[in-house]
Amino acid sequence: MSTLFILAAVITLLVLLFWALRSPRRDNQAGAAGLESIEEPARQHATYFGVIRQVMSQEDFEFLAARGPGRLVRRAHKERQRIALLYLANLRADFQRLLRVAGVITVLSPEIAASHEFERLRLTIRFFWRYQTVLLGLYAGLLLLPQLGGLSQMVSELAFRMESAMKELGERAAVAAELASTLNRRGLDAT
Amino acid sequence: MHDLGLFTQSVWAVTAIVQALFLCLLHVRKNVSSYPAFSAYIFMTLAQSGLLFIAIKGWGFSSTVAWRVGWATQCIVIGARAFAVAELCRHILGRFLGIWVLARRILLASGVVVLLYALIAADHQWRLVLNTAERGLELAIAAVVVVLLLFARYYDIAVTSPLRLLAVGLCLYSCVAALNDAVLERWLSTYVSLWNVFGMTVFLACLLLWSWAFRKSAPQTVAAPLLLSGSVYLNLIPEVNLRLRSLNEQLIEFWRLEAPRT
Numbered sequence: 001m002s003t004l005f006i007l008a009a010v011i012t013l014l015v016l017l018f019w020a021l022r023s024p025r026r027d028n029q030a031g032a033a034g035l036e037s038i039e040e041p042a043r044q045h046a047t048y049f050g051v052i053r054q055v056m057s058q059e060d061f062e063f064l065a066a067r068g069p070g071r072l073v074r075r076a077h078k079e080r081q082r083i084a085l086l087y088l089a090n091l092r093a094d095f096q097r098l099l100r101v102a103g104v105i106t107v108l109s110p111e112i113a114a115s116h117e118f119e120r121l122r123l124t125i126r127f128f129w130r131y132q133t134v135l136l137g138l139y140a141g142l143l144l145l146p147q148l149g150g151l152s153q154m155v156s157e158l159a160f161r162m163e164s165a166m167k168e169l170g171e172r173a174a175v176a177a178e179l180a181s182t183l184n185r186r187g188l189d190a191t
Numbered sequence: 192m193h194d195l196g197l198f199t200q201s202v203w204a205v206t207a208i209v210q211a212l213f214l215c216l217l218h219v220r221k222n223v224s225s226y227p228a229f230s231a232y233i234f235m236t237l238a239q240s241g242l243l244f245i246a247i248k249g250w251g252f253s254s255t256v257a258w259r260v261g262w263a264t265q266c267i268v269i270g271a272r273a274f275a276v277a278e279l280c281r282h283i284l285g286r287f288l289g290i291w292v293l294a295r296r297i298l299l300a301s302g303v304v305v306l307l308y309a310l311i312a313a314d315h316q317w318r319l320v321l322n323t324a325e326r327g328l329e330l331a332i333a334a335v336v337v338v339l340l341l342f343a344r345y346y347d348i349a350v351t352s353p354l355r356l357l358a359v360g361l362c363l364y365s366c367v368a369a370l371n372d373a374v375l376e377r378w379l380s381t382y383v384s385l386w387n388v389f390g391m392t393v394f395l396a397c398l399l400l401w402s403w404a405f406r407k408s409a410p411q412t413v414a415a416p417l418l419l420s421g422s423v424y425l426n427l428i429p430e431v432n433l434r435l436r437s438l439n440e441q442l443i444e445f446w447r448l449e450a451p452r453t
Contacts, residue, residue, distance in 0.1 A: 006326065006373035009309075010366045013333050017362050020340035021355065095438050102431045103347050108416060109424035112289035114296075116428045121345075123435045130442040 084138055088131065095127055195252055199388050203240065206395045210237040213402050225409040228278040229357065232271040233401075236394075239264040262321050269328050272361065276332050279357055280339050283350055286416055289424070294342050301338045306331040309369075326372040333365035356404035360397040367393045 061080075065073050102120055106112050195203070214233055217223050223230040246260040280298055284291045309327035336358050343350050350358070368390060375386045 003373045006309075006330070006369055009305075009330055010333075010370050013330075013337050013362070013366055016337045016341065017359070020337060020344050021359070022344075091438055091441055095435065098431050098435055098438070100347070102428060102435075103345075105419065105424055105427055105431075107287050107290055107346050107348060108419045109289040109421065110418050111421050112293055112424055113428075114293055116432060117293060119432050120428075120435060123432065123439055127435070127439050127442065130439065134442055 081138060085135075088134060088138075092131055095124075099124060195247070195387070196384060199384060199391070202388055202391045202395065203244075206391050206398070207237065207240045207244075209395060209398045209402070210240065213398055213405075216402055217405055220405060220408045222405050222409050226275075226278060226282075226357075226405075228271070228274040232268070232275040233398075235264075235268050235271045239268050265325065269325060269332075272365075273328070273332060276335055276361055279336070279354065279361065282354055283339060283343055283348065283358075287346075287348065288418065290342075290346060290348075294339070297342070298335050298338055302331040302335045305334040322372050322375065326369045329365040329369035329372070333362045333369065336362040336365070353404040353407075353409060356400050360400045360404075364393055364397045 061076065064076055068076075099120070106117065210233060214230070214237065217226070217230050217233065242260050242264055243257070246254070246257040250256040280294065281291075284294045306327045309330045310323060340350070340355075340358060342348075371386050371390050375383070
């Protein structure tokens with residue numbers, strides 16, 4: 001038993017070592033824009049909210065299903081799926097940007113609270129687990145496309161929350177500028 | 192000395208030479224002052240080789256004296272390696288005060304947990320108590336190095352090449368040593384010579400890796416990062432966490448939506 005335990009522990013440690021040594025930025029390109037562009041996603045999303053709302057409108061879909069040819073309905077389904085995937089990708093990008101901001105603040109803070117850090121870790125694990133589940137659901141057809149009609153509501157709510165948060169962050173312009181310059185220097189390397 | 196076999200003796204001799212050369216390299220490149228604990232660890236491994244050589248030459252490989260010298264020096268060497276790992280942690284995270292305080296606790300806790308678990312999992316085989324303790328310490332050292340690198344990755348702290356190679360060498364050697372001890376415990380009688388050769392070969396490979404890592408001098412002084420005021424963290428992080436939670440809720444909404452029948 002002991003030998004098996006040691007073997008399992010060593011294999012786990014080696015896998016984690018390999019994972020930890022991978023290039024950290026390879027799977028995080030969405031967050032690469034940094035703090036300068038933290039406000040961009042909300043603005044970009046907001047620009048297209050009207051269009052997305054129209055595309056996701058339940059009435060339009062019902063109308064199309066009732067009168068349009070089958071081929072057109074299938075195409076509409078596909079388009080909706082594509083939009084849902086794009087929306088998901090944007091959620092993920094927003095999440096990663098926030099993580100990066102939090103990371104920079106934490107690394108450069110003289111005092112940090114373990115509770116906040118563990119909460120962020122927990123949220124990160126949950127988010128990526130749920131993200132994969134939703135993605136799988138979309139691809140597997142478990143999430144029916146008409147369900148996505150509710151996305152317009154979700155997107156609007158998100159936009160509102162993001163705008164509010166951005167306003168609050170904007171009030172701390174001095175801090176943001178300080179962070180941005182720090183990020184540009186990116187002097188976080190250890191020697 | 193004949194008990195060891197010619198091949199084992201050769202690997203031992205080559206390892207001792209590389210150890211001595213590596214110590215010279217550390218001294219010439221002025222890395223001793225930057226990495227005193229690691230230099231002390233390498234010195235102690237060389238001293239261990241010398242003492243073991245004398246003990247085996249004088250009393251024989253299977254003698255009680257050689258066994259005692261072997262384990263006594265091994266305890267010191269593992270302790271020195273633990274200090275070298277602590278030094279590595281300080282080099283990577285030490286400049287970031289907030290992170291460092293948190294990391295110290297987590298690294299210490301993870302090391303202690305792994306050590307205790309390894310000792311408990313040994314099923315109280317007191318005949319092999321030293322072997323078990325060594326294996327537990329090796330696993331704890333490897334776990335601390337891995338958690339350290341995960342920590343650096345999570346906070347996006349770049350680890351320079353020499354430190355990465357140093358960490359990889361320490362972790363790999365500890366993993367192999369722990370595995371080697373576990374196999375030794377199981378097939379004690381038939382495995383001793385192979386255990387010696389395998390352990391020495393891996394250590395030799397680590398020495399070469401570290402020699403490559405320290406081929407250049409490390410900077411003697413490193414500028415401390417410009418830290419933010421404490422209130423920034425307290426004000427912004429709860430907000431960021433709140434927004435992360437709201438993004439999480441967006442994903443949950445995907446499943447909560449009612450599917451209208453069309």
